[in-house]
Amino acid sequence: MKRNITLRHFRCFVAVANTGSFTLAASQLFLTQSSLTATIRQFEDAVGVKLFDRNTRRVAMTPEAARFKAEAERILSQFDGALSDLESLSQGRQGHVRIAVVASVTNYFLGDAIAAFRQSYPRITFSLHDAGSALVEKMIVNGDIDFAISTPHHGYDELVYTPLFADRYGVICDAMHAYARGARPLKWSDLDPAEYVGFTEDTGIGAHLREHAGKAGFFEQQHDEVSRTSSLHAVLRGGGRYSILPALAASSIVPPLAPGAAPGPFVFRELGSPRLAREVCLITRRLRSLSAGSELFLQYMRDVIRDKPVPAGVKVLGRRDGKARRDA
Structure with missing residues (x-):
C-alpha cells in the first residue's frame, strides 16, 4: 500500500501531541482547525493506527502515538538541523556542530582543533556534550549529536566505530604513595x-577495566568510584589511594615534565603483566551522512590528532616511525 506521508503530517502530529489541543496546535501551525483535523485523519488512515482519543474536553494520545512521538520529534529535528546547516553554509559558511568527545581528547586535542577551525569558519558554532560512553552511543543513535570521539561501550550495530588511537593504561597516585616509587612497570598483582579509585560502569574506562582487568576478583571488593577524570584530583589528593587511567587521560593530571622541572604532586606509572590499552574511536551513525559543518570540523580534529605530539603510551593510527603522516 502506498503511503503518502510527508513532514506536514509529522509536524501536525507533534503539535497536537504537545499541546493536547487541535485549536492550539492549529494556531501554532497557522492552519485552520479543519485543515489540521483532515491532516491527522490522513495520517491515521495511512498508517492504520488511531493516534488521538478525542472528546469535548481534551485530546489524548493513544498508546501507539505516545510510543511514536519521540521518534517523530527526532526525525523533524534532524531534518530541520540538516536543512539549516545546508542553507547557512550556502549563505556564508555558517552551521552548528553537535559532538561528544571523551574528556582526555577534550583536554588534549579539542581546543587546538576548535582554534584552528575558527580561523577559517568563524560562523560555525558548537554544542559540546560531556557524558559517559554509554549515554554517548544512545545520543548518536537518537540523532542528538552528529558524532563522537569516545570509547566503544555497547557496540550498537547501527553505529560505525573507526579507531583513531590506542592508549595504554597505567597507575596514577600521589607522589608519596608506595606505588609512586620504582622505575619498573607495576604489575596487576x-x-x-x-x-583503588575506579570509574563507574557507564563510563568507557569503567566498562573496559571491568571486562579486561588483569587480576581476578579485582572489582569484587567495595571501592571508591568517580564518573569524571576531573574528580580524581580531589580523591587522590588526600593520599592512600590510586587509580588506573589511560596515558592520555592521565596527562591532564600528570603533565609531561619539562627538562629540569620539579616533579608534580602526582605520579603516573606504566601498568603491565598484562599490559592493557583502550581504543578511542570516531563513532558515527551507519548509513547517515554528517552535516556539512560536522564534516569540516571532523577533518580538523583528525589533523590535530594526527599531527600533535602525544604522551608516551599513546599510539595514533596513521603515524609512521613515530612521526605524523601527511596524506599525499
Whole structure:
C-alpha cells in the first residue's frame, strides 16, 4: 500500500501531541482547525493506527502515538538541523556542530582543533556534550549529536566505530604513595583493590577495566568510584589511594615534565603483566551522512590528532616511525 506521508503530517502530529489541543496546535501551525483535523485523519488512515482519543474536553494520545512521538520529534529535528546547516553554509559558511568527545581528547586535542577551525569558519558554532560512553552511543543513535570521539561501550550495530588511537593504561597516585616509587612497570598483582579509585560502569574506562582487568576478583571488593577524570584530583589528593587511567587521560593530571622541572604532586606509572590499552574511536551513525559543518570540523580534529605530539603510551593510527603522516 502506498503511503503518502510527508513532514506536514509529522509536524501536525507533534503539535497536537504537545499541546493536547487541535485549536492550539492549529494556531501554532497557522492552519485552520479543519485543515489540521483532515491532516491527522490522513495520517491515521495511512498508517492504520488511531493516534488521538478525542472528546469535548481534551485530546489524548493513544498508546501507539505516545510510543511514536519521540521518534517523530527526532526525525523533524534532524531534518530541520540538516536543512539549516545546508542553507547557512550556502549563505556564508555558517552551521552548528553537535559532538561528544571523551574528556582526555577534550583536554588534549579539542581546543587546538576548535582554534584552528575558527580561523577559517568563524560562523560555525558548537554544542559540546560531556557524558559517559554509554549515554554517548544512545545520543548518536537518537540523532542528538552528529558524532563522537569516545570509547566503544555497547557496540550498537547501527553505529560505525573507526579507531583513531590506542592508549595504554597505567597507575596514577600521589607522589608519596608506595606505588609512586620504582622505575619498573607495576604489575596487576602489585595492586591492592581496597585502595583503588575506579570509574563507574557507564563510563568507557569503567566498562573496559571491568571486562579486561588483569587480576581476578579485582572489582569484587567495595571501592571508591568517580564518573569524571576531573574528580580524581580531589580523591587522590588526600593520599592512600590510586587509580588506573589511560596515558592520555592521565596527562591532564600528570603533565609531561619539562627538562629540569620539579616533579608534580602526582605520579603516573606504566601498568603491565598484562599490559592493557583502550581504543578511542570516531563513532558515527551507519548509513547517515554528517552535516556539512560536522564534516569540516571532523577533518580538523583528525589533523590535530594526527599531527600533535602525544604522551608516551599513546599510539595514533596513521603515524609512521613515530612521526605524523601527511596524506599525499
